[in-house]
Amino acid sequence: xxxxxxxxxxxxxxxxxxxxxxxxxxxxxxxxxxxxxxxxxxxxxxxxxxxxxxxxxxxxxxxxxxxxxxxxxxxxxxxxxxxxxxxxxxxxxxxxxxxxxxxxxxxxxxxxxxxxxxxxxxxxxxxxxxxxxxxxxxxxxxxxxxxxxxxxxxxxxxxxxxxxxxxxxxxxxxxxxxxxxxxxxxxxxxxxxxxxxxxxxxxxxxxxxxxxxxxxxxxxxxxxxxxxxxxxxxxxxxxxxxxxxxxxxxxxxxxxxxxxxxxxxxxxxxxxxxxxxxxxxxxxxxxxxxxxxxxxxxxxxxxxxxxxxxxxxxxxxxxxxxxxxxxxxxxxxxxxxxxxxxxxxxxxxxxxxxxxxxxxxxxxxxxxxxxxxxxxxxxxxxxxxxxxxxxxx
Amino acid sequence: xxxxxxxxxxxxxxxxxxxxxxxxxxxxxxxxxxxxxxxxxxxxxxxxxxxxxxxxxxxxxxxxxxxxxxxxxxxxxxxxxxxxxxxxxxxxxxxxxxxxxxxxxxxxxxxxxxxxxxxxxxxxxxxxxxxxxxxxxxxxxxxxxxxxxxxxxxxxxxxxxxxxxxxxxxxxxxxxxxxxxxxxxxxxxxxxxxxxxxxxxxxxxxxxxxxxxxxxxxxxxxxxxxxxxxxxxxxxxxxxxxxxxxxxxxxxxxxxxxxxxxxxxxxxxxxxxxxxxxxxxxxxxxxxxxxxxxxxxxxxxxxxxxx
Numbered sequence: 001x002x003x004x005x006x007x008x009x010x011x012x013x014x015x016x017x018x019x020x021x022x023x024x025x026x027x028x029x030x031x032x033x034x035x036x037x038x039x040x041x042x043x044x045x046x047x048x049x050x051x052x053x054x055x056x057x058x059x060x061x062x063x064x065x066x067x068x069x070x071x072x073x074x075x076x077x078x079x080x081x082x083x084x085x086x087x088x089x090x091x092x093x094x095x096x097x098x099x100x101x102x103x104x105x106x107x108x109x110x111x112x113x114x115x116x117x118x119x120x121x122x123x124x125x126x127x128x129x130x131x132x133x134x135x136x137x138x139x140x141x142x143x144x145x146x147x148x149x150x151x152x153x154x155x156x157x158x159x160x161x162x163x164x165x166x167x168x169x170x171x172x173x174x175x176x177x178x179x180x181x182x183x184x185x186x187x188x189x190x191x192x193x194x195x196x197x198x199x200x201x202x203x204x205x206x207x208x209x210x211x212x213x214x215x216x217x218x219x220x221x222x223x224x225x226x227x228x229x230x231x232x233x234x235x236x237x238x239x240x241x242x243x244x245x246x247x248x249x250x251x252x253x254x255x256x257x258x259x260x261x262x263x264x265x266x267x268x269x270x271x272x273x274x275x276x277x278x279x280x281x282x283x284x285x286x287x288x289x290x291x292x293x294x295x296x297x298x299x300x301x302x303x304x305x306x307x308x309x310x311x312x313x314x315x316x317x318x319x320x321x322x323x324x325x326x327x328x329x330x331x332x333x334x335x336x337x338x339x340x341x342x343x344x345x346x347x348x349x350x351x352x353x354x355x356x357x358x359x360x361x362x363x364x365x366x367x368x369x370x371x372x373x374x375x376x377x378x379x380x381x382x383x384x385x386x387x388x389x390x391x392x393x
Numbered sequence: 394x395x396x397x398x399x400x401x402x403x404x405x406x407x408x409x410x411x412x413x414x415x416x417x418x419x420x421x422x423x424x425x426x427x428x429x430x431x432x433x434x435x436x437x438x439x440x441x442x443x444x445x446x447x448x449x450x451x452x453x454x455x456x457x458x459x460x461x462x463x464x465x466x467x468x469x470x471x472x473x474x475x476x477x478x479x480x481x482x483x484x485x486x487x488x489x490x491x492x493x494x495x496x497x498x499x500x501x502x503x504x505x506x507x508x509x510x511x512x513x514x515x516x517x518x519x520x521x522x523x524x525x526x527x528x529x530x531x532x533x534x535x536x537x538x539x540x541x542x543x544x545x546x547x548x549x550x551x552x553x554x555x556x557x558x559x560x561x562x563x564x565x566x567x568x569x570x571x572x573x574x575x576x577x578x579x580x581x582x583x584x585x586x587x588x589x590x591x592x593x594x595x596x597x598x599x600x601x602x603x604x605x606x607x608x609x610x611x612x613x614x615x616x617x618x619x620x621x622x623x624x625x626x627x628x629x630x631x632x633x634x635x636x637x638x639x640x641x642x643x644x645x646x647x648x649x650x651x652x653x654x655x656x657x658x659x660x661x662x663x664x665x666x667x668x669x670x671x672x673x674x675x676x677x678x679x680x681x682x683x684x685x686x687x688x689x690x691x692x693x694x695x696x697x698x699x700x
Contacts, residue, residue, distance in 0.1 A: 121499060123616045126506040126587045158503045199500050228472060229498035273584065274558020274613060278639040278681040281663075285680050290642060328522075328543035328563045329420070357567065359543060381564070382682035 001225045003239045004048045006104040008203075008221035015194035017187050019218050022106035024048065031080050034105055035073045042108035043076035044069055047083045049090075049098040050244040052222070057090035059083070060097055066090065069108060076105055101243055109217060114207035115174055116140050116151075117188065117218075119195040121202075128156040128195065130188065132170050136207035162192045179214035187216050198236060199229030248311050255307040257296055264289025265319040266388055267312035269305070271296050271330060279324045282381055288389035291318050305338025306345060313346055320351040320392035324381060325358070332356045332364030340371040351391035352376065355384035395526040395578040396553065396598040396605070397489060397515075398465060398537045405430040405463040407470050407478045409441050409450060414469030417493075417541050419443045424544040425528055425535040430457035432466075454485040467523060467539045468492040475519060476501035483514040491539050492518035492589075502587035509589070516589025522559035522581035525566075533575075542566075542581070550575020551699065552688065553599035555592055556611035557584045561639060561681060565609050568685035574699055577605040584613065592622040600630045607633040607692050607699055609684055610675065614640035615661050620669045627673035633691035636670045637678040638663045 003011075006024040013019060023034035035043070047054055047066035054066035059082075066088045070076040080103040089097035114136035122129035133151045135143040144151055152173035154166050167185045176184050187208075195203050204222040211217065230237050242250060252259035258273065262280075266288050270276035273295045280290040292315065296308055312318060325335050339354065355378040356364045368375060376391070378384020404421070408414035409431030422428050422443055430449055431441045437452035451457035454466060466487055470478040475494040482490035497519050509516060517524065523540015525547055527533035532545035546563060548570040556562040562581045569576060580595050582588060592610060599605045608630075612619035619638065626634055641663035670677050676691035678684045692699050 121503070121586060123586050123618075126503055128503070158500075158507045196500070199498055201499065226499045228496045229500060231473065232498075270560075272558060272560025274556070274562075274611075274639050275560035275564065275681070277558075277613065277643055278561060278637070280642045281639060282680045282682065284642045293643070326560045326563050326567070328546070328560065329417075329541060358546070358563070380682045382680055385680075 001227050001230060001236070001240060002050045002244070003223055003225075003236075004050065004102060004104075004241065005046065005221050006048055006102065007239045008223040009218070011194060011198065011223065012191070012218055012221055015197075016190040017194065017218055018183075018215065019221070020044075020106045020109050022104055024102050024104045025080065025084075026102050028081055028084050031077045031103070035077060038073065038105055038107050040073060042069065042071055043073050044106045044108050045076050045079040045083065046104040046106065047088050047100040048102035048104050049088055049093070049100060050241070051090050051092040051098060053090035053092050054088065057088045057093070060087040060089060066100070080105065098244065109209060109219060110211050110213075111219075112210040112212050114209050114219075116143070116206050117191070117208045118202065118204040118206075119192060119200070122153070122155060125155055127158060128192070130154045130156065130162070130166075130170060130192065132173055134174055136209070140206065156192065161196070162189055176210070180210050180216060183214065183216040187218070199226045199233060200224065201226045248314055252294070252308075252311050255304050257294060257304065257308055257311070259311060260293040261315065262290050262292050263317070264291045265317050266392055267291045267294070267315065267318045267321045269294050269296060269308050269312065269321065269323045271325050271327070275324065275326060279322065279381070279385075282385040283322065283389060286386050286389045288385070288392065291315055302334060302338040302341060305335060306342040309339075309342035309346055309348075313348070318350065320388050321348075321353070322384060322388040323352070323354045324384065325356050327356065327358035327361065327364070329359060331359055332361045333367055336364035336367035339375075340367060340373060343373050343375075351388065353378050353384050353388040353391065355379070355381060394602055394604040396595070396602050397524060397578060397580070398526050398539060400425070400526065400528050400535055400537050401427065402465055402537050403427045403429045403461060403463040404537075404539060405432055405454065405457045405461065405466050407432045407454065407466055407468045407481075409433060409448070409469070410436055411469055415441065417469065418448070420544065421538045422446050422448075423534075424538040425530065426538045429461040429463050432457050454481045454487070458485050458487060463487070465489040465491065465539065468494060468518075470494055472496040472498070476505045479505050479516060480508060483509050483512050487514050489515050489517065490589075491521070491523050492516065492583075493521060493523060493540050494518070495520040497585070499585075499587055502585065506587055506589070517580065518583040518585075518588060520585045521583030521588070522562060524578060524580040525576070526578045527576055540581070542579070546570055547579065548575035551577055551604060551606040553577050553595075553602070553605040553608045554579040554611070555595040555599070555608070556581055557613050558611065558639065561611050561637075564681055565611060565684045568682075569609075569688070572685050572689070574685075577602060586616065592618045593625055596622050596626060596630065600632060605632070606697060607688055608635075609688055610634055610636045611684070612636065612638045612666060614638070614643055614663050614666070617661060619666050623669050623673040623675055626675060631695075633688065633695045633697050634675045635678060635684060635687035635691045636675040637681060637684050637687070638666045638670070639681070641667075
């Protein structure tokens with residue numbers, strides 16, 4: 001689960017990670033009260049959406065830049081007005097962009113130097129890893145590619161947490177000394193505590209900055225959480241912003257369906273994540289384009305199948321449907337009945353190809369054949385994929 | 394032979410009194426698997442009854458193992474308690490713990506992984522379908538079925554299968570069986586980012602098993618486990634190997650930050666993994682429908698006749 005920058009920074013402050021003074025506004029009417037909390041002088045205005053690349057983004061009305069520097073609070077208020085309720089397109093939002101529904105004002109900081117800092121899981125070692133670099137404020141992938149020696153990774157032993165010598169390693173890698181070193185060590189230690197205590201999946205600070213006064217601050221904050229652990233963090237669940245999620249994905253999650261919208265025109269309904277992924281692959285292999293990833297899970301009921309059909313048909317781009325079920329334990333006839341019911345209920349007019357295999361498959365196929373529905377059967381995944389690609393072409 | 398489990402392996406089920414654990418304990422009993430004990434704290438002394446079987450239930454893994462000689466546990470415990478269930482198997486000194494539970498917090502698994510490193514007990518999973526060593530009866534009955542895989546699609550034979558995903562494992566098993574061939578053991582290692590046994594661990598076991606003549610390696614995007622296994626195969630494995638990587642068309646993800654990309658490395662895309670497979674002499678299945686055929690091509694290329 002992702003949260004906004006302003007929410008992440010509030011968490012940072014709670015765990016003793018210094019950030020510039022800031023205040024969020026959820027409407028233009030809140031601008032004055034938010035800005036009143038900040039000191040006079042240079043102010044940053046930051047669009048709050050769950051996507052990166054905001055600074056270089058463009059609004060759909062042509063206005064450029066989702067993050068702006070303003071010399072005064074009056075300018076900041078005007079700038080906030082241009083962002084609020086406007087739609088921002090960045091390299092991570094896709095062409096449709098995201099509507100800005102929160103604007104975050106922060107006191108602009110004097111920057112001496114920018115750094116990069118992140119904490120996440122290192123899959124190879126199954127340990128948390130702290131990633132630090134002297135190259136902050138830029139695309140870290142580029143740094144990793146061109147100058148990998150400028151990136152330091154320190155693995156943390158989960159039984160002991162971050163050790164003092166590891167903090168010294170990181171401080172040395174960032175070439176910090178004096179008060180900056182002391183402040184940065186404290187910040188890193190506190191950030192790790194936050195990562196661990198909140199079940200974060202990733203914490204990224206880019207840039208982390210030093211100021212001429214020797215302060216060390218997190219100027220940006222990207223934080224995501226392990227969704228499996230949300231049950232023990234109601235305070236984090238409360239930060240969820242449904243405006244940032246696809247309505248079809250929210251609807252799917254109500255039925256415990258894993259759905260991700262894509263930009264093709266062949267909708268998929270599959271059981272199992274691996275099979276769902278490879279169903280998308282096989283559609284592409286035969287020249288088609290998947291409209292979604294949809295995993296109905298192992299214990300799909302009739303109701304779940306009906307809900308899944310409604311969700312995939314809610315996508316106007318869909319021109320055909322591919323149902324691919326390997327019913328290991330799941331009864332193929334239950335799936336078949338779900339399909340028949342769903343098609344009747346939604347009045348399906350699009351081509352439908354069904355590939356059923358596994359437990360009680362003969363009865364399942366019989367149910368489909370006797371339903372009188374205009375559906376096409378596929379014998380194998382390859383056969384079915386070729387049929388649906390041909391039907392929507 | 395087979396790897397990890399045989400038809401005489403004695404199994405205990407943690408969470409046997411739950412709906413999911415109970416259902417699959419029944420299916421394993423029907424398959425002919427030696428399910429000798431159940432464990433549910435607070436329900437010790439009761440019995441799990443099914444089709445003439447009367448399986449004793451114990452309060453702890455220690456008691457169950459001591460009383461019945463079970464050496465393997467299959468875990469169907471809800472996510473908040475599953476990490477603890479794994480640790481209990483390790484403490485009891487079992488040979489193998491197979492954790493089916495989906496949705497365990499990553500932090501719990503980071504801690505479990507740290508705690509079990511160097512210990513005797515091997516962990517498979519979590520979030521996995523388990524493993525099957527088929528038997529010789531009708532629908533491969535008489536074998537050892539641990540977890541949630543459908544037993545009847547298997548057939549006793551000589552192909553070893555390892556995969557992260559459940560349904561893709563079944564797909565591969567079914568294709569092999571449909572060709573009249575069979576499996577030595579099929580192993581689902583699970584899809585979570587932190588898990589016990591890796592692709593490579595299983596490949597090493599298959600390589601040493603005289604009854605496994607060929608191997609199917611099924612992977613997904615993310616991480617570098619498949620690449621690690623492929624490089625080892627190139628250097629050490631003489632048996633024919635076919636591979637498939639799911640997720641070539643998966644969207645790059647709507648991740649907010651970039652740290653994952655630099656920690657994951659350059660070899661965690663489907664494209665990169667497929668390239669490494671080819672470079673390591675693994676016959677790549679072009680589609681998931683092609684897995685069994687890819688294995689036959691790999692066998693032919695090495696002059697191995699599969700039976």
